[in-house]
Amino acid sequence: xIVSIAWRNVWRNKVRSLVVIAAIxxxxxxxxxxxxxxxxxxxxxxxxxxxxxxxxxxLNSPKxxxxxxxxxxxxxxxxxxxxxxxxPGVLGVSSSIQLTSIASTAYASxxxxxxxVDTANFRTVSELDKYLVKGxxxxxxxxxxxLIGQQLAEKLHAGIHSRLVFTLQSYSGEITYSAFKVVGIxxxxxxxxxxxxxxxRKSDLxxxxxxxxxxxxxxNVLLDNDExxxxxxxxLKNKFPELQVQSWQELSxxxxxxxxxxxxxxFIFVFIILLALAFGIVNTMLMAVMDRTRxxxxxxxxxxxxxxxxxxxxxxxxxxxxxxxxxxxxxSIVTVSYFGTRGIDLSLIADGINALGFSSHxxxxxxxxxxxxxxxxxxxxxxxxxxxxxxxxxxxNPAEAVRQE
Amino acid sequence: MTVIELxxxxxxxxxxxxxxxxxxxxxxxxxxxxxxxxxxPSGCGKTTLLNMIGGLDAPTKGKIRIEGEDISRLSDKQLxxxxxxxxxxxxxxxxxxxxxxxRENIRFIMELEHxxxxxxxxxxxxxxxxxxMKDKLNVRPKYLSGGQQQRVAVAxxxxxxxxxxxxxxxxxxxxxxATEVLLELMATMNKEEEMTFIxxxxxxRVMDKARRIITLEDGKVVGDAKTGI
Numbered sequence: 207x208i209v210s211i212a213w214r215n216v217w218r219n220k221v222r223s224l225v226v227i228a229a230i231x232x233x234x235x236x237x238x239x240x241x242x243x244x245x246x247x248x249x250x251x252x253x254x255x256x257x258x259x260x261x262x263x264x265l266n267s268p269k270x271x272x273x274x275x276x277x278x279x280x281x282x283x284x285x286x287x288x289x290x291x292x293x294p295g296v297l298g299v300s301s302s303i304q305l306t307s308i309a310s311t312a313y314a315s316x317x318x319x320x321x322x323v324d325t326a327n328f329r330t331v332s333e334l335d336k337y338l339v340k341g342x343x344x345x346x347x348x349x350x351x352x353l354i355g356q357q358l359a360e361k362l363h364a365g366i367h368s369r370l371v372f373t374l375q376s377y378s379g380e381i382t383y384s385a386f387k388v389v390g391i392x393x394x395x396x397x398x399x400x401x402x403x404x405x406x407r408k409s410d411l412x413x414x415x416x417x418x419x420x421x422x423x424x425x426n427v428l429l430d431n432d433e434x435x436x437x438x439x440x441x442l443k444n445k446f447p448e449l450q451v452q453s454w455q456e457l458s459x460x461x462x463x464x465x466x467x468x469x470x471x472x473f474i475f476v477f478i479i480l481l482a483l484a485f486g487i488v489n490t491m492l493m494a495v496m497d498r499t500r501x502x503x504x505x506x507x508x509x510x511x512x513x514x515x516x517x518x519x520x521x522x523x524x525x526x527x528x529x530x531x532x533x534x535x536x537x538s539i540v541t542v543s544y545f546g547t548r549g550i551d552l553s554l555i556a557d558g559i560n561a562l563g564f565s566s567h568x569x570x571x572x573x574x575x576x577x578x579x580x581x582x583x584x585x586x587x588x589x590x591x592x593x594x595x596x597x598x599x600x601x602x603n604p605a606e607a608v609r610q611e
Numbered sequence: 612m613t614v615i616e617l618x619x620x621x622x623x624x625x626x627x628x629x630x631x632x633x634x635x636x637x638x639x640x641x642x643x644x645x646x647x648x649x650x651x652p653s654g655c656g657k658t659t660l661l662n663m664i665g666g667l668d669a670p671t672k673g674k675i676r677i678e679g680e681d682i683s684r685l686s687d688k689q690l691x692x693x694x695x696x697x698x699x700x701x702x703x704x705x706x707x708x709x710x711x712x713x714r715e716n717i718r719f720i721m722e723l724e725h726x727x728x729x730x731x732x733x734x735x736x737x738x739x740x741x742x743x744m745k746d747k748l749n750v751r752p753k754y755l756s757g758g759q760q761q762r763v764a765v766a767x768x769x770x771x772x773x774x775x776x777x778x779x780x781x782x783x784x785x786x787x788x789a790t791e792v793l794l795e796l797m798a799t800m801n802k803e804e805e806m807t808f809i810x811x812x813x814x815x816r817v818m819d820k821a822r823r824i825i826t827l828e829d830g831k832v833v834g835d836a837k838t839g840i
Contacts, residue, residue, distance in 0.1 A: 207722045214710035504706040507667055509695025509723050605667035608702060
């Protein structure tokens with residue numbers, strides 16, 4: 207009976223209840239959608255980083271990353287690569303030679319990181335070919351092909367078929383110059399990457415700088431799921447104790463930090479919205495209690511105890527909040543799934559967003575782990591909001607309350 | 612047998628600047644099955660006296676014993692239970708629960724007492740039959756006339772077979788026919804179920820049916836007479 211009365215009481219003043227429900231629904235939708243938006247942004251950035259830059263794991267000789275010394279390399283890279291390829295959960299393995307250089311055209315020069323890759327293997331760990339905006343990926347044809355990012359192309363005034371001259375340090379320590387022809391231009395969301403990273407065939411680079419055959423600066427590994435990273439990292443460390451094994455989180459600490467921070471900030475943001483809404487709910491329920499002073503007095507007179515009156519007001523508040531929450535949630539599910547498929551085009555502010563390493567086409571997404579947290583938050587806020595009106599109702603003097611107009 | 616004993620009852624309200632002495636030394640005994648009207652001019656303390664008998668208000672001084680138990684010694688929770696199981700209230704302004712139908716309003720107190728569903732159903736049907744309102748079973752109060760609402764309010768008060776019914780100006784807003792129907796039902800319950808009725812009223816029609824009339828003035832009993840009915 208109490209449940210039924212509480213539910214019907216919610217709909218006594220339809221306009222007032224609908225305004226509160228709409229406020230809760232829109233507030234929640236705003237919070238959830240912005241949370242999904244942020245998650246989509248960081249999720250895409252993480253995916254892009256793993257699938258185009260680092261893979262899930264990278265192996266190299268200890269201290270290589272300090273100054274990219276060619277002599278600090280994985281001497282038996284081919285064997286290591288083969289062994290890793292047989293491990294469960296490994297989707298792809300690719301070894302590369304990495305060295306810093308200066309790329310020049312007739313117009314300008316720029317510092318770059320040249321990565322020599324084995325084309326076929328590289329494609330098992332990287333989706334860089336999907337981000338080509340001009341030309342083709344490194345092919346089998348003529349030697350000295352190079353793939354550059356759009357920002358670098360703009361900086362050097364280079365296009366497809368342009369010649370870039372790279373100043374490189376050979377394995378023996380001498381400075382060499384070598385000309386490469388641009389065969390493709392890629393564009394990732396990360397403008398810094400686009401400006402700095404260039405890709406050539408490993409065999410070409412090996413020949414030019416005299417890098418020992420069968421060796422590599424780094425070996426990158428792509429796994430079939432992100433969650434397996436820690437386990438596989440431990441296995442690799444165990445298998446190859448002489449090598450430094452790092453996960454994508456260690457290689458891109460800022461990415462992990464941002465992902466975690468945005469996650470927490472979005473969650474706090476939703477909580478603040480709910481807290482603000484709680485005051486609206488408290489106000490509405492206090493008005494409802496004051497409007498019904500005489501009726502509540504009658505209930506107390508005829509034998510309804512104060513605990514039941516308290517429970518009734520709490521239930522009314524919970525019903526009101528949950529109705530708003532359900533509407534807000536449905537609205538969120540619909541809009542997140544719609545924009546999660548179609549994406550939100552932010553090309554108007556693409557430069558700023560790309561400079562931060564984010565894509566300008568965002569696909570919002572919501573983890574299922576969010577829902578229990580969300581439910582807990584709504585319950586806490588509802589209970590918090592119901593306390594004051596319910597306490598006020600139970601403090602009524604029944605004899606005085608029934609005399610109220 | 613005296614079931615309600617008021618022993619030198621005083622009630623003073625001190626909320627306003629000047630203390631209001633609503634009841635000044637009332638001592639009255641009411642026997643089981645009485646049909647009593649408390650009458651007197653407005654502000655003479657009728658409602659205050661009823662509220663104190665019903666445990667809604669505590670006397671400033673004096674004792675109220677109901678079936679031998681001093682109710683001023685009961686805790687708030689015990690008073691709620693006491694009211695629930697012993698007293699039926701009828702108010703001047705009907706005070707039905709607007710979100711409940713006629714049937715649900717009448718069942719309400721029995722629901723609070725966790726009565727058997729079949730028993731509740733039978734009781735509702737019996738009372739509505741007596742009140743000639745069987746066709747209004749699923750109607751909400753706002754669709755009823757004032758007289759019909761008061762009939763439902765009386766049915767709610769009587770539904771759980773209370774020992775005492777306290778009615779504060781129950782017929783003040785009713786026409787003759789509605790008053791007649793209500794008084795008839797209450798008289799039946801008084802006779803058949805030995806419920807004790809205490810009314811506060813200005814209404815001559817109620818006084819004409821009462822078997823005892825207690826007259827209050829300035830919070831004091833100035834008259835107490837059996838009517839011989």
